[in-house]
Amino acid sequence: MALKYSRQRQVIKDFLMTRKDHPTADVVYMNVKREYPNISLGTVYRNLSLLANLGEIQRLQVGDGIDHFDADTSRHYHVVCTKCGSVTDLAMDSTPYDELTNTVNADFEGIIEGHVTYFYGICGNCHKKL
Amino acid sequence: MALKYSRQRQVIKDFLMTRKDHPTADVVYMNVKREYPNISLGTVYRNLSLLANLGEIQRLQVGDGIDHFDADTSRHYHVVCTKCGSVTDLAMDSTPYDELTNTVNADFEGIIEGHVTYFYGICGNCHKKL
DNA sequence: TTCCTTGCAAATCGTTTGCATAATG
DNA sequence: CATTATGCAAACGATTTGCAAGGAA
Secondary structure (H helix, E strand, O other): OOOOOHHHHHHHHEEEEEEOOOHHHHHEEEEEHHHOOOHHHHHHHHHHHHHHOOOEEEEEEOOOOOOOOOOOOOOOHHHEEEEOOEEEEEEEOOOOHHHHHHHHHHHHOOOEEEEEEEEEOOOHHHHHHH | OOOOOOOHHHHHHHHHOOOOOOOEEHHHHHHHHHHHOOOOOOHHHHHHHHHHHOOOEEOOOOOOOOOOEOOOOOOOOOEEEEOOEEEEEEEEOOOHHHHHHHHHHOOOOOEEEEEEEEEEEEEEHHHOOO
């Protein structure tokens, strides 16, 4: 299954790279549609999954039942706002990540490869409004 | 909306307390059905959600798209096996949990209330078989 | 020409919900 | 009696998939 170029896939990835709010498939669809009116939802889903499997984008399951996508594949944490539902990046070096993984690996009878963490709380924006 | 006793809810909770493998709603349904043949899937979903909202059980979203439930409401982490998909408890004191939350709170412009973490790797069982 | 990709629509699947009936307080 | 809970089936919403047609190598 050699990969072939597809304009749609490129547009999807390009769009995702312009956003740092981790849009859902549907949001990607609606936006990409403006520039590429014929694109179908199925194609968007197919390509988002493909890109995620290739490791070119990240799939986030933040707990609202809808998958979010992130073009930033560097290791970083996310904060989900319990007020507005926004998903924002958390600037942080990789120390806490490695520490947590190591701590847990210490006395686990299997092998811990990594972890996924979502922080919940009030985002900066909502906090100002209070 | 005062809560009224329901045999079904009790059976569901009782069953969940006997399991430490974090079953899905469907698994709960199939098992509870043996003891209570007339129960419906809808009732199982309704009660699992109710119990989770009351804080009497925990809802786990481990990334397979299906909700898992845990009668152990104490704060603890989980390991999802990338081989067999099992979800097991991780014995650990609360220090790493608090540390992570505090580290992140230090320079975040909102308020972090807590976090959800799932570890991924090979569980003890699968590791033995390699 | 090969076979990956698309658009479209139908199908899946976990979960929720409306409604008439049953059970609880 | 007032209200909550149930069983059933239909509805939902996000995602996947089958298929015939289109596009890349």
